Amino acid sequence: MSFDAELAQLPPELRWREWMGRVEAVIFASPVPVTREALGRVVGRDCNLDLIIDDIRAELRGRPYDLVAVAGGWQHRTRQSFTDAIQVAIGLGTTEPKPLSQTEALVLLCIGYFQPITRGELCRFFGKEISRDVIGHLRSLGFIAAGPRSPQPGAPYTYVTTREFLSHFGFNTLGDLPNMEALEDSGLLSKERLLAGEFPLAFMEGDGEVGDLEDFDPEGEA
Incomplete structure (x- = not known):
């Protein structure tokens, strides 16, 4: 039938x-x-x-x-x-993967806002080397994937976020990412200095845990 x-x-x-x-x-x-x-x-x-x-x-x-x-x-x-x-x-949730480190969380945030973006561009943004292990871990979690090749010399791969990224952090589209100006007002991000090649986040020193980007949950759902 x-x-x-x-x-x-x-x-x-x-x-x-x-x-x-x-x-x-x-x-x-x-x-x-x-x-x-x-x-x-x-x-x-x-x-x-x-x-x-x-x-x-x-x-x-x-x-x-x-x-x-x-x-x-x-x-x-x-x-x-x-x-x-x-x-x-x-016990649901007690065996979740280890929370993202500060560096991993901030790299993921940067990819979310500036995708498609190469690892070299991420290194320049942060002012330090972003290891392949960081990129590999974010890929293994399904949060990022390879994007189109960059027009830069050597045509390096870019990275973009995935549907799993949207689903995990409760976004419907990338337009639901926290407002850049709101992040600046909260002291979490300086747009001008970031685009100038700096990443002025005082708490970026070290790799302490920052949880699962809890500020990325506008719906308040689990």
Whole structure:
């Protein structure tokens, strides 16, 4: 039997509820964010997916999880306030990879803002060598990938962030990165000096841990 996405035989209210159920079920079953294109296969051509998502989220108010826009799609995520309870009950999150070092976190931040960017350009930004091990670790975590070759002599590879980067830190698109001016106001980043080849972050000395870039979580979801 062919799949009936239109459900034309149902009255409008029941059709809408069925579409809502299908969308939520698909997102619930998927281990990765589900794109608009994928969800469009289970609803009618005239269905407004944004309104469907709004109605699902309205029904989830007060629940310990929500439906969030992340990495170009939608995904169910537990609310941050329940992280401790989840860890105590089932240990989820206690075996997470070691948090990024300060250098790794700042390199990832720099790639996020200035991609595509070469390792040589990163070295000039930071005023020190950025090792291949740092790049390799970020690649092994799935946060960055090789981008197009640079037009510079030797055509070195550039690096760009990935959908996994967006998903892990709770961004829908790169446009959700923290505002550059806000970072300057907070003392975390100086745009002018960075673009001039300096990276004036007082806490950059040493490689202490900075966690998982917690400031990169505008949705407040885990």
